Amino acid sequence: MNDYSMRTLSICLVLCMVFQANAQLTTRYEQSEFTETATYEEAMNFYRALDEKYDEVSILTHGQTDIGVPLHVVLINTGKEKTPQELSQSGKAVWLINNAIHPGEPDGISASQMFARDLMENKNKYQEELEKVAIAIIPFYNIGGTLNRNSGTRVNQNGPAEYGFRGNSRHYDLNRDFIKSDTRNSQSFQELFHLYDPDLLLDTHVSNGSDYQHVMTLVSSQKDKLGGELGKYIDEVVLPHSFDGMKKRGFDAIPYVNAGRQTPDKGWTQFIDLPRYSTGYAALFHTIGYMSETHMLKTYKQRVESTYALMETMLDFLGEKGEELVELREQTKRSVSNQKEFEISWSVDTSRFTTFMFSGYEPTYVESEISGFTRLKYDRNQPFTKEVEYRNSYKANKVVTAPNYYIIPQQWRRVIDLLELNQVEMSRLEYDSSINVEAYMIADYQTVRNPYEGHYRHFDVEVSAKQINLKFRKGDVLVPVNQWRNRYIVETLEPEAPDSFFAWNFFDAILQQKEHFSSYVFEDHALKILEENPDIKRALDTAKAEDPRLAESANRQLDFIYQRSTHREPEYMRYPIFRIME
Ligand SMILES: [Zn+2]
Structure with a gap:
């Protein structure tokens, strides 16, 4: 081979390599004229190529998912910190982006790929922001659902051509699993969440529901539930910046349209992000949370572009205000460590609302050709823009005084494991001990009729407290309520909180009585109890006078006595985590 052909070959090789690298760094979304989304393998190969090309990009593995594929994070950081632990010490703002929790809603998958690549290809342009912010992208959270690729299950969605399925490989909706944590996905997420301790979380989605003109809507941490200075900050600083930034980028974003069965033209109430959801979970740790909810009837291109615009907007925010947010979270962590009163459930404050401009389509009602009944049809020939009411204030309907410690008998291992996973500080009793505690008796509760995410969830729980010794x-667990993760502790361990472990069936065994009496044997003994305990007799007489069902049932009367006697097992209906008040 002569010099000339040698040189030609080398040029060709270099060009081929450049071409190949560029091809690897072009997303399926771009290759398909914005109509398709990457498969799991394609996107992971894309990130591997990005990792290979740029020192600032690294792919980290954090635990397993139910399908047996590990959970990955693509970390973008221009600083020298290469692990989440180093990052959390660095004082840099950390931004966690979660994709494909609902893999049928893949806008964030495509947007994240391009966003990560464009940040690296335009490092100079983003230099200032990237010095202040590290970005941790979960390319796919629900990997099992992503691998279950199809083109039918998002019946109301306008593309892409194929996408993953909402449920994970065990048919769980991961965006309800942040507290009960039935899945390995959730357990791995919780572990990595605390490693990175993000200041901001973006969880990407596509909405269902009514038709309107806006492409992007935003679920954000509910301000009153987030509470304190951070609650004020999201309302007065973060959200206005997001809406302004989106407008500048050509997207008139609005709050998530939570109109339920109503049409949205009369306004709506803010979605309350309970801890079972990503942003609600994040709020327990004072992380500002967003779910981007693009509108399902817009094209995939419009939706991906608006998700990308939101990412740019958020980066812009963190570049500008990241330090302020980090400092505010530090302050919040300190003040929550000393907090004694905790709000644990909320309802909308109907007396308060704000307004914003909503661009919708006129709802009309026509006869259904299927049922003959009236059906709703949004008339796209009648667009409108008008001011609507947005009821975005919530008030606490339950406040509890935290104990100094919760004490958890060691046999409630799953609870202890979850607290550990969430890095709650705990200690173990060194000796067998008798302790004065406040015990909760479960006074009332309702249960859903149909299984919800693998559970017969309880709600409207009421307790009564009593002091016992x-x-x-030795080995039972003490949880001091003096730490920055207090809100997680209180909102999972207080049974009346809507997403408490009690509500999620962790303690259902105590709701069933284990020993019973035989009426014919107990009858004589019960008479003796009444003779020896005039207070029980009085109570029975009063109750009989008030409750005809009791008055007319011999067995109920015996049970009334049994429940008030020393024969009743104390564990029945007694919440098995106790409060140490002194
Ligand atoms: Zn979703």
């Missing part, structure tokens, strides 16, 4: 064993 109880024996605890």
